[in-house]
Amino acid sequence: MQETPPAAAAGPAMAIAVSGLSKTFGTTRALIDVDLRVAWGQTLAVLGHNGAGKSTLLRVIASLARPDAGTVVVGGFDRAKDAARLRSIVGYVGHQPLLYDDLTAGENLAFYARLYGVADARARIGQVLEDVGGSAWADRRVRGLSNGMQKRLAIARALLHRPSVLLLDEPETGLDVSGLAMLDRLVRGVSDGGAAVVMTTHGMERGLALADQIVVLAEGRVALAGRSTDVTPADVRAIVTRQSEVAP
Numbered sequence: 001m002q003e004t005p006p007a008a009a010a011g012p013a014m015a016i017a018v019s020g021l022s023k024t025f026g027t028t029r030a031l032i033d034v035d036l037r038v039a040w041g042q043t044l045a046v047l048g049h050n051g052a053g054k055s056t057l058l059r060v061i062a063s064l065a066r067p068d069a070g071t072v073v074v075g076g077f078d079r080a081k082d083a084a085r086l087r088s089i090v091g092y093v094g095h096q097p098l099l100y101d102d103l104t105a106g107e108n109l110a111f112y113a114r115l116y117g118v119a120d121a122r123a124r125i126g127q128v129l130e131d132v133g134g135s136a137w138a139d140r141r142v143r144g145l146s147n148g149m150q151k152r153l154a155i156a157r158a159l160l161h162r163p164s165v166l167l168l169d170e171p172e173t174g175l176d177v178s179g180l181a182m183l184d185r186l187v188r189g190v191s192d193g194g195a196a197v198v199m200t201t202h203g204m205e206r207g208l209a210l211a212d213q214i215v216v217l218a219e220g221r222v223a224l225a226g227r228s229t230d231v232t233p234a235d236v237r238a239i240v241t242r243q244s245e246v247a248p
Contacts (some may be wrong), residue, residue, distance in 0.1 A: 015196030045207030
């Protein structure tokens, strides 16, 4: 499903290296001195309460937001020095699907294929649509698709250019049971192919089951980090509950 990405085959040892990352919005400190590392072929699940900084972290890694301090290196590309090349190897699924309502599912993917210079565009579009279970509605306009279908299409868009790093911000939102099974299968397939995956999720059990590493954010700081086999739902729940109780 996902062949070994070029950056993984010949790039640096770490797919993602974040050091001393801080980000402020007005008086709100969204991220505070965050450090993390993700190796090729690894999946990192980022957990935490609402407002912990999870989405901001992914946006900074994707070079969609500028940090106030710290460094972000993805696939050997420094966000501050080579943001364009960094973005070219990243697939990103955020809260917005980044799709054009008046275009069909296939036309949306064709547009992004041209944007990313996908050489085998027609075959690749067919493949990612099949991977997300969207072949039957390829010719339907996005505005007529359900929220779950749009989420599947957003995932297909993110996978279209065979990214070396896949960033998923609460990707399970809007997916039904079959969609969740599809998501789990794709995440495992991408990491098995050598790419790195970072996903934020409120589903502690899903995150622990899919990920190799876990980071729990609380008020913008790393409150817990470790291997998924060493972290329990109770560990995560204790941090989330404690922060929810003290939140204004």
